Structures are given as structure tokens and as C-alpha cells.
Amino acid sequence: MAGNGRHVAAMVRSHAAGDDANFYSVALQVAAREAKAGHHVLANDIKKAVDASREQKTVREITMLAQPRGELADLVQATYPDVRLRELVAPTDLVSQIKRVLAEQRQRSNLLEHGFTPAHRLLLEGPPGTGKTMTAAVLATELAVPMFTVRLDSLLSKFMGETASKLRLVFDAVAGRRGVYLFDEFDALGADRSGNDVGEARRILNSFLMFLEETSSESLVCAATNHRSILDRALFRRFDAVLTYSLPDARQATIVMKARLGTLARNTSMAGLGQYTSGLSHAELVKAAESAAKAVLMRGEKQVDRDDLIIALSSRRQASFD
Template identity: 35%
Template sequence: MDDESRLATVDVAVPGGQSADLILPPYTARQVQEFLASVNAFDRLQARGVGVSNRLLIHGPPGTGKTTIARRVAEELQLPLVTTRSDTLVSSLLGQTSKNIREVFDYASQAPCVLFLDEFDALAKDRADTHEIGELQRVVIALLQNMDALSASTVLVAATNHPQLLDPAVWRRFPHKIQTELPGLAERQQLWLTRIGDLQLSVKDASRLAAGSEGLSPAAIESAAFDVARDAILSGSDTIDLVRAFRRLARFVRYEEFDLFNDEANEIRFLRGWAPDVFTMRALASTFETSTRRVGMILAGANGDRAESDPLDALHPAGASA
């Protein structure tokens, strides 16, 4: 507990009966399994005179599965997961952060566990950084000393979104390192198929959603999938509709451009340009409860040309409401 805030500096989670749901690229998944194999073989390796340190550093963009990997490690090893809280671990009082670090390591040494140092760069910044004050440099020294004093058999996992900020001495203390990356097409498709609960989603539509999710992290895809599933349930459907799903997904793909979704005309123009094979003229008319004629006029206003036509329009009277 931090003396200043009187708040806990760690959260403790006891492993359940099932491993955390983890979808990773094959290469990354193999690295996780190699680390687990090394931990499980600790006694055997030590008996053969092979120095082993059960320490893993995970680095990569936000939302790419670093915390989920730490949970998986704890689940597979059937050990409690002790996660540090950076918001309370780092104190404004002189010397308090170093004291908190020492107490956390002492706590983790009392019984077998996985000690997870999340937001690791908050503690392990490069001491050569001239912008850091002396107190923060002393924190790094305290961290390194406590890591060195920690039993080699204790499982230590650290994660950071900013590996370039870490002190070089920190890197040397982690024999196992995993870089997480944005998911590939196969991983994105699997995320869509597994994150919509018991709703029906065809493999073909999941593949299309995976293609539209390029550049999103697993966490963002999960949030989008939950949003799509919620929309389907509230609309009374047990099946994911591709057009409705893509409209929800668009808000995650272009989340920083909220103005796109505050105006109907802007949204129609964006959706048509983003995924024209999904948002046909008739699909847009149905989605926005208007006519293909009006959709065409909106699109024409966007590019200065005459209204676009869609092959399906020939089957319906011009201006008919979808």
C-alpha cells in the first residue's frame, strides 16, 4: 500500500479453470510457449548447470495482447497473478516510489506467483535521459537492485508500449523478450469469429470484416465485435448483418474523425468510399432509410459529378424508398 494515497500498489488475481483467450500470430504464440516450457523445466535446467531466469519482457503497440499474455502465463502455471498499479506505485513523495517497489518485490517473494510489472516504462526509464530528474533515476536503480535480489525461480513479467524508453540495463535482465504486433488477416478473422458470442457470422463475412479491420489492434477489434453483437441483439437478430456490422466497424476504424458520424451526408460519402462493395447505393439507401436517388445526389455533391448509379437500381424505380 502506498503511504501517501493509502491505495493498493498491486492487484492479485487467482487463476481460474480456463486459460485466458489468446489469439496471436503463430511466431508470437510459439515464443509464449517457449517461455512457459523454460519455466516448467526450471528445476531440470538448474540441475544440469544451465542458468535460467524466469523473466519475460513484452513490448509492442497498445492493445496487442501484452496483458493477455501475462494472464495466460499465470493460468498455464496455475499461479496467482500479482499486477502492479502504476498509478499508485509511483509516488510524489521523495523516496516513496523506491519503497513501494521494494515492498512489491518482497510481497511477490512470499509465495510462488507471477509478478506482472505493467506500464514498465514508468519505472524503468533510461537513466541517460537528461530530461529525467534525479529521483526518477534513483527509482531505476531501486528497480534493478530488487530485480537482482529476486529469486531466479520467481516468474517476472514486464510489459511496455514504449520499449525505446527503457534503460539498457533493464533489457539485459530479461533473457526472454516478446514483441507483440498488430494481428494479421488470419488472426483478425479468428477474433471476429470468437468475439461475437453465440451470434451467427459466416466465415465469408468474418473474412470481409477482417479485411476491413486492417490496422486495428486485437483490443480494438474485440470492442468493435462487441459493439456489432450488441447492435444485432438489440435489433432482435441472431445473425450478424454485414452492412450493419461494417457501419459499426467504421466508427472504430476512423474513431478520431468523429465529425464523419455526426452528419448523415458525410457518413454516406465516407462509407461509400471506404467499402464500396459493401455499401452499394441500395445498401446505403436501406441503411439510412432513404432513396437511392437521394444517396446519389449526396454522392454527386461530394465529387461534383452526376449521381452514381448502381446495377441494382435498374431493378427498382428511380427514387423509390428502400
């Protein structure tokens, strides 16, 4: 008993001092003592608790390290997403492109050693709500790096006149901190500025192109746009790959809704719903599924039926096309 008391006292002191390493060490000593006493279940529980705590602490530390500081904190938002590639509902060719980018990043040392640069500058284009931001999150998750989101619309309006210098700060971070950097609503910066070559907008775009050209392959730069047609043509040759997104077909729409509904749609037939899902994005389908689910749960039921989905989808279509 005296031995256990000393261990408890040591753990309390370690916790108070913020000495996690010593805290875990003492906890493992307790586990070893219990194992010797024949209390194997308790010893195993202690070891599992230590391992789980260490893993959680590592994730917290990584997330904290990812948070931008100083001027950069006003320009980008850092997150540490947990979205796997298998969760992205997209055409086979698009998924193959993403897999290729991931494979090249994982083999970047090998490619660089032979004089080849892995793909790291991506243009994501397509209608709103079709998976562009989710793709950036997938890349960050699969590569176990932070995701940094740059909102160019606010950057341009808040720092107009000094945007080029602020962009340099962002690209300095790209070079110094491995991650996935998402330039959201990219058309705010990349729209064709024909006839405005001497203006501030042209200088900003030229600065972006120069910074993009110089980026290290350690990080991925993703530019997302809903309006490819208005982008300056000079942009396209600066990206290693252009990933094109589209509205889901009937099969993909079913997968999206089933994934969001989970067990609520276990026995629900979704055949022939194409006329109701047509024209809706992935994000709108998720919203429709959520609406149907909430209606069912508030009725005290646990099964979404076909009529629930038709009502929710029709409402989304009306809102989208009005």
C-alpha cells in the same frame, strides 16, 4: 429414517461450526448409506456435489491467500485469471516464445539442478491492446499461480520519494510468494533518464534493476510497455526474453472477432474485411464485435451480418484515428 436424521443433524452442526472436513465426511457417509440401499443415482449425485464443493472451496482459498495485505495491498492487485494459451491470438513465433517460457517454468527444478535458470524476467512490448496483459494472465493460468498487477504510474505518483522502498516490498513478495508479477505501463519507470543520473527517477530505476537482477526464478516478472523506444538501454540485458507484440493481420482479426461473437457469427462471411480491420488492435476488434452483437440482439435477431461488422469496425477506426 433415524439414521438419516442423525446424519442431517451432524451436517447442520458441522456447517454451523465451519467444519467443512466433517461436513463432507458426513455427506459421503450419507452417499454410502444410499448406495447400500440401492439408490445409486442419488449416491452418485451426493458424491459429485461434494467433489464440486471441494474444488470451489480450493479456488476460493487460493484466491484469498493471494490477496496482498498491509502496505502491499496499496501497491499491487491480485487476481486469479482463467485464460488459456489457446485463447491468445498471436503470431506463431510469439506463441512459441510463450510456450518455451512455460516449459522452462514447468521444468525449473530440473534446470536448476543442472545449473541453469529458467526464463522468469520478461519484457512485453508493443502497441496497446495487443495482448501483453493477456499474456501475463495466460502465464498465471497455465502455471496455476496468482497474477499480481503493479501499476507503476500510480505507484510513482502516490509514493514519490519512497518508491524505492515500496519496490522492495513488491520484490520481497516476488521472492516469498510464487506468482506472475506484471509491472504495467512500465515506461513510467523505465524511460531513459539521460542527464538525470542524480535525480530520484534514476535512483528508482537503479533500484528496480538491482531488485530484478536478484529475483528468484520461482516467480515470473513481466514488464509491459507500449513504448520500447523510450526505455533505458540498461533494461534490456536484465530480461531473459523480450516478447514483441503487433497489431493483428486480417486472418488474426477474423479469429478475434469470431471468438467474441460465438454463435452470432456462425454463418457470417468475414472474407475481405481486411480494409476495415487494418490498424485496429485486438482490444479494438473485440469492442467492434461487441458493438455489432449488441446492435443485432437489440433488433431481436440472432445473426450478425457483414454490414453490422463493417459499421462497427468503421466506427472503431474513426475513433482510433481521429
